[in-house]
Amino acid sequence: MKQTLAALAAVLLLAPVLASAGTPKPDLKIENPGSCIAPVPEMRRNHMEMLKHTRDRTLRQGIRGEKASLNGCINCHASKTTGSVLGQGGFCQECHTYAAVKLDCWDCHQPKAGNHEAVGVKP
Amino acid sequence: MQSALTQRLRIPNFYWLAAIGAIISAAGTLAAFYMEHHGHQVTGMNNQVFWGLPHVFAIFLIVGASGVLNVASIGTVFGKKVYKPRGPLSGLLAITMLAAGLFVIMLDLGRADRLIVAMTHVNWTSVFGWNMVLYPVFFGLVGLYVWLLLDRKMYAYSKAAGTAAFIWRLVMTTGTGSIFGFVVARQAYNSAIIAPMFIIMSFAWGLAMFLIFQAAMYKWEGSQLDEEIRQRLNKLLGTFVAAVAYFVVVYHLTNLYYAKQTAFETFILVSGGIYPQLFWGGFVVVGTILPLLFVFVPALRSMASSSVLASIFTILGGLAFLYVFIIGGQAYPLEMFPGMEVKSSFFDGVVDPYVPSLPEFLLSIGGFGLFFLLSLIVVQILPFMPQDDMAQLRASGALHD
Amino acid sequence: MSEPQDRIENKSRRSFVGAAAVAGASAGVAALAPGLKLIEVAGAAPRAPGEPASSAVRWGMLIDTTKCASGCDACVKACATENGINETVKDPRQGSQWIRKIDLKDPKTGQEYSLPMLCQHCEHPPCVDVCPTGASMKRADGIVLVDRHICIGCRYCMMACPYKARSLVHMPLTEQNPLVPRGQGCVEACTFCVQRVDRGQQPACVEACPEKAMLFGNLNDPNSEIAQRVAKEKTTQVRADLKLNLGVRYQGI
Numbered sequence: 001m002k003q004t005l006a007a008l009a010a011v012l013l014l015a016p017v018l019a020s021a022g023t024p025k026p027d028l029k030i031e032n033p034g035s036c037i038a039p040v041p042e043m044r045r046n047h048m049e050m051l052k053h054t055r056d057r058t059l060r061q062g063i064r065g066e067k068a069s070l071n072g073c074i075n076c077h078a079s080k081t082t083g084s085v086l087g088q089g090g091f092c093q094e095c096h097t098y099a100a101v102k103l104d105c106w107d108c109h110q111p112k113a114g115n116h117e118a119v120g121v122k123p
Numbered sequence: 124m125q126s127a128l129t130q131r132l133r134i135p136n137f138y139w140l141a142a143i144g145a146i147i148s149a150a151g152t153l154a155a156f157y158m159e160h161h162g163h164q165v166t167g168m169n170n171q172v173f174w175g176l177p178h179v180f181a182i183f184l185i186v187g188a189s190g191v192l193n194v195a196s197i198g199t200v201f202g203k204k205v206y207k208p209r210g211p212l213s214g215l216l217a218i219t220m221l222a223a224g225l226f227v228i229m230l231d232l233g234r235a236d237r238l239i240v241a242m243t244h245v246n247w248t249s250v251f252g253w254n255m256v257l258y259p260v261f262f263g264l265v266g267l268y269v270w271l272l273l274d275r276k277m278y279a280y281s282k283a284a285g286t287a288a289f290i291w292r293l294v295m296t297t298g299t300g301s302i303f304g305f306v307v308a309r310q311a312y313n314s315a316i317i318a319p320m321f322i323i324m325s326f327a328w329g330l331a332m333f334l335i336f337q338a339a340m341y342k343w344e345g346s347q348l349d350e351e352i353r354q355r356l357n358k359l360l361g362t363f364v365a366a367v368a369y370f371v372v373v374y375h376l377t378n379l380y381y382a383k384q385t386a387f388e389t390f391i392l393v394s395g396g397i398y399p400q401l402f403w404g405g406f407v408v409v410g411t412i413l414p415l416l417f418v419f420v421p422a423l424r425s426m427a428s429s430s431v432l433a434s435i436f437t438i439l440g441g442l443a444f445l446y447v448f449i450i451g452g453q454a455y456p457l458e459m460f461p462g463m464e465v466k467s468s469f470f471d472g473v474v475d476p477y478v479p480s481l482p483e484f485l486l487s488i489g490g491f492g493l494f495f496l497l498s499l500i501v502v503q504i505l506p507f508m509p510q511d512d513m514a515q516l517r518a519s520g521a522l523h524d
Numbered sequence: 525m526s527e528p529q530d531r532i533e534n535k536s537r538r539s540f541v542g543a544a545a546v547a548g549a550s551a552g553v554a555a556l557a558p559g560l561k562l563i564e565v566a567g568a569a570p571r572a573p574g575e576p577a578s579s580a581v582r583w584g585m586l587i588d589t590t591k592c593a594s595g596c597d598a599c600v601k602a603c604a605t606e607n608g609i610n611e612t613v614k615d616p617r618q619g620s621q622w623i624r625k626i627d628l629k630d631p632k633t634g635q636e637y638s639l640p641m642l643c644q645h646c647e648h649p650p651c652v653d654v655c656p657t658g659a660s661m662k663r664a665d666g667i668v669l670v671d672r673h674i675c676i677g678c679r680y681c682m683m684a685c686p687y688k689a690r691s692l693v694h695m696p697l698t699e700q701n702p703l704v705p706r707g708q709g710c711v712e713a714c715t716f717c718v719q720r721v722d723r724g725q726q727p728a729c730v731e732a733c734p735e736k737a738m739l740f741g742n743l744n745d746p747n748s749e750i751a752q753r754v755a756k757e758k759t760t761q762v763r764a765d766l767k768l769n770l771g772v773r774y775q776g777i
Contacts, residue, residue, distance in 0.1 A: 057576075059671055062663050064722050065573025071702050104236075108672050108707030110608075110700040162708045164694040169617035173679040173692055233677015233692055233709030241676050244657040251656030251680055307650060307766055308686035457688050459641075459762050460628055460777075467641070468600070469624040469688065470617055 026094035032076050037067050051105075070109060078113035086111045128208045128272065132508040134343045134499065144496030151489010154482040155230035163233065167480040171470055172453040176479035177231040179445045180487035183328060184224030184494065186299055186321055187441075189292035190329020192217040192265065195272075199285030204521035205352055208509035209337070210285075214269035215501055216336060216494075217292075217329075218262060223494035225258065227486055250302045257295040264288040273506065296325050303448075310387035311452030316377055320370040327363035328441045331414075331434035334360065336498060338431050340508055349513055351522055357430050361418030364437055368411045371444070390455050391447060395474070398451040401443040410440010450477055570724035577665040582771065583716055584666070584743035585730070586750050586759065587639060589776035591737035594638040597625050602732030606717060608701030613694070620691035620706075622714040623729055628777070637777050640729065640738070643668060643689040643714035644762065645771035651681035651690065660711075666743075666771055667716050677709040686763045689713045716740070743771070 036043050038050075050068035057063040077091040078084055085092040086106060096103050134140065158165055168175045194213035198206030229235055245252045268288045271281035300321030306312040334356060341348050375392070378384045391398050417423045417433040426432075454475040456465070465472030479487075501507070516522045571577070603623045604610065613619035623642040629635070645668045651660045652668065659675035662668050670681075670690075682690045690713045697707055703719040706712050717727035725731075730738040741750035753759075759773035 055673055059669065059673070060661060060663070062571070062577030062665065062718075062722065063574060064571060074702070107696070108700065108705040108710065110702040110705070112702075114702060159709075162695040163692060164614060164618055169615060169694070170620070170682070170691045171617060171688070173682050233679070233711070234675065235677075237674070237676045240674050241657055244659075244674050246655055246658040248653045249656045249680070251654065251678060255656065302680070305654070306684050308684055308763075453683075457686065459626075459687060462630070462632075464629040464631055465626060467624050467626040468597070469621045469641075471624075471626055471641075471688065475617070 023098055026098045027089060028091065028094055029079065029089060031078065031080050031091075036076075037072075070105070074111065075113045078111075083114070084112045127275070127506070127510060129211050129506045130508045130510050131506045132340060132344055132502055134503050137499070137503055140499055141496060144492050144499055147492025148489050148496050151227070151486045151492060152230070154485035154489065155235070158231070158482050158486070159235055165480065166483050167478045168483070169475065169477075171456075171475040172450055172477040174449055174453065175477065176446075176450075176483045176487045177227050177490075179442060179449055180490050181224045181228035181231070182299065182449065183438075183441055183445055184220050184227065184490055186296060186325045187328040187332050188217050188220035188224060189261075189296040189299075190325030190327065191220055191333045192288060192292055193326055193329055194333050195268070196285060196289040199268075199272075199282055200289050203524060204516060204519070205355060205511075205524075208511055209333075210281075211269050211272045212337065212340070212502070212507045212509060213333060214265050214272065214288075215507055216333060216498060217265050218269075219494050219497040219501070220329075220332065221258065221261065222497060223490045226493050227490035230486060231483075250298050250305060253298050254295075257291075257298055261288070261291055261295055264291050292325075293322065296322050303452075308457065309452060310378070310382070310384040310455065310458060311391075311448065314374065314377055314382070316370065316374050320367075320374055323363065323366045323370050324441065324444075327360065327367045327437055330356070330360050330363060331437040331441075334430045334434040335438075337509070340502065344508055349511055352511060353430055354424065355523070357418045357424060357433065360430070360433055360437065361415055364411055364414045364418075364433075368407075371406070386458075387455050390474070391451050395451060395455070398447045398454070402447045405443025406440045406447070409436050410443055414440070453477075571722050577663050577667075577722075579664040579666075580744060582666040582743040583645065583721065584741065584750055584754075584771040584773065585645075585716070585727075586739040586753055587772065587774050588737045588739075589637055589639040589774055591735040592625075592638045592640065592776075593735065594625075594627055594636065596638075596734065598732045598734055599623055599640050599729035599738065600625060602728040603714070603717075606701070606720070606728035607704045607715075608699060608706065610699055611695060611697055618694040620693060620712060622689075622691070622712070639774060639777060641687060641689075641762075642729070642772065643716075644687055644768070645714075645716060647769035647771070649768070650684040650686065650766075654680045654684040656680065663718075667718050667721070668713070669715055669718065670710065670712055672705060672707065672710040672712070675710040677711065679711060681711055685713075686766055686768075 038046070047068075051070060054066045054068045054070070058066055058069075074085055079087075079089050079091065082088070082090065084090055086103075087093060090111070092103060092105075092111070163173075166175065191213055194206055195210035195217075197203050198208075198210045229238060232238075242255055245255050247253070264284065265288050268281060268284040271277045271284050297318045300318030303312040304314055304317035337348070375388060379388050392402060393399055413436040414433040417426075417429045417436070423429055454477055456470075456472050456474065459465070459471070513522075600621070600623055607622060609620055609622065611619075623640050626639055626641045628637040628639070645662075645666055647666070649660070649662055649668050652662055654660075656678060657674045657676055659671040659673075660668070660681045661671055677692065679692055682688075682692065690711050692711050693706060693708050695708060700706055704715075717725070717729075720727060726740050730740045739750050739753070741748040743751050743754065745751055746755075754773060757775065759775050760777060761768075761770045761773060
């Protein structure tokens with residue numbers, strides 16, 4: 001009985017370690033020099049809140065030029081090889097895969113950096 | 124203490140029946156995953172007909188769910204003793220039908236993963252928004268009601284819960300009808316009569332679903348429903364079917380004479396191909412005339428299968444009506460420029476040739492599969508089989524009250 | 525109402541906007557009277573960063589259908605280019621159209637008309653009333669938008685719209701314009717090119733029209749060309765019986 005309990009406890013305590021042993025740590029590459037809009041620990045903790053407040057201020061109230069702009073993030077953080085923040089080595093993808101948090105943004109938002117200068121077709 | 128209204132049931136071949144229900148529900152779920160992954164491009168829906176077959180089946184189940192509770196309400200709220208033993212089963216079927224209807228409609232959403240968003244961001248000017256409160260409270264009230272009916276110590280409180288549930292489902296179904304009634308833009312909708320019409324339809328469709336499931340339960344138990352009770356329930360179905368026909372007539376007359384939607388009505392009733400066929404053949408003949416024959420013609424109504432047949436025909440008629448109402452109402456082009464001939468690259472001015480696709484069909488019948496599976500499991504585990512005290516009923520004259 | 529003077533601090537920016545407006549805007553530039561700003565004349569000005577949209581402005585459009593040619597769809601193509609509506613659709617009935625050309629014919633007289641149909645940016649939008657989550661919204665300056673962050677794709681707004689202005693995205697998208705997020709499962713419609721209007725530009729369709737049939741501007745500014753024309757000339761609203769007070773007005777039908 002005691003041995004069974006000990007074995008069970010060991011499995012339960014070690015399970016997270018054993019499970020994550022197979023998941024590669026995020027391989028982040030900071031493509032551009034300089035610092036982000038806030039210190040790294042703050043960005044890690046709060047970037048989702050910043051983006052959420054920005055999206056409501058920009059879309060619903062029409063406020064442009066917010067500091068935490070998604071396109072601003074992409075243009076700086078997009079991988080120089082793939083041009084995107086998703087995929088292998090993608091800035092957003094790497095951490096989100098490790099943390100197993102689904103990324104909902106990219107169904108609508110363009111993950112590739114670019115200066116899309118779509119202007120209307122002139123006559 | 125209240126004497127037992129209901130008893131346990133041992134369903135023969137329970138696991139085979141459950142497997143059938145599970146397979147149909149699973150097919151529906153897989154179809155929904157397929158649609159969610161690839162987008163609605165894999166369906167027959169498009170930017171003109173965007174509420175397709177899943178909406179037809181879902182709205183049938185949701186409207187029927189509020190109607191199937193009628194059986195319990197007639198017992199509790201209106202005191203008719205014949206209905207009292209049937210109350211718990213009626214409450215259970217209301218819960219499982221609503222769950223099944225919501226399963227279909229929520230999995231058809233463009234972004235079904237955002238259900239939590241829908242429940243936490245509510246726009247109170249929208250009937251869909253009200254539904255975020257109306258449906259969960261319905262589940263809660265009916266669940267409470269069924270518990271109070273079954274728990275013999277609590278039976279005295281069941282009338283309060285039953286009355287609350289009765290009123291709540293009237294509000295809920297008025298809401299479902301108003302989803303269409305409040306749409307000012309379209310010829311098929313925008314009418315005050317749609318909400319009461321849906322209420323009456325809920326009575327007929329709900330009772331039909333109840334009669335079929337009850338008949339199955341008697342078959343599983345190997346016993347016979349008393350013939351006088353059976354005829355009484357049949358007559359109620361016939362009354363509801365006739366009332367539905369009346370409301371549908373008034374709805375079409377309103378559209379023709381008050382709203383003057385002559386072109387649209389001609390399309391639905393005469394020239395629109397599948398729509399007049401479903402309306403006249405499906406709703407009028409199969410869904411109204413046949414049930415009335417099986418309920419009121421003596422030679423037919425004395426057949427043992429008359430209730431089940433009348434119910435099946437009522438259900439088919441209901442689905443046909445909803446197909447014409449929901450899909451026909453979208454297929455006919457919006458009239459933005461009255462009197463003009465219209466043409467565009469967005470298919471303005473043309474009737475949409477909607478054909479349901481396989482994923483839509485599987486999701487739709489998956490709803491019926493889920494309803495069957497959930498109901499089957501609960502009646503196997505808990506006591507829902509109605510127990511009629513025939514001697515008591517005859518003696519007190521309650522058989523025909 | 526026009527933007528107050530202190531909004532624009534930088535004189536060189538004002539002259540740049542003025543030059544751009546003169547060069548590109550479809551609204552004609554009237555002869556300047558003393559004190560009359562180029563910005564008011566052009567009808568659009570970039571909103572300062574951090575500044576919310578204001579109900580002092582109401583964006584509207586005036587379309588002169590007598591200038592609209594039946595075979596021409598420059599506005600439709602420009603909209604598709606600007607807003608990144610470039611996906612391949614298997615069934616054309618499932619494709620998004622934010623603006624489309626409608627050809628009308630009066631069967632009694634044989635007279636034909638052609639006009640662009642787009643979201644009418646109603647003052648009382650039925651789509652906003654029916655949206656269960658509040659994703660369908662009207663911005664303070666009158667532009668009706670879909671907040672795709674909370675859109676659940678129920679399509680009730682498509683049912684409610686009298687103009688068939690809304691489309692559902694039927695497939696996964698990958699080539700969106702970074703300034704115009706759009707995606708599978710959400711409903712969308714013309715935004716008056718809000719990303720351009722907020723920068724002080726005109727919607728793409730207005731700019732692309734070779735006949736200058738479309739005029740865009742601030743209906744609340746009595747000095748704007750659109751407000752003056754709407755006040756003086758006869759205009760019609762499509763489905764005026766619904767009393768939605770549309771932002772888009774037509775002439776010639």
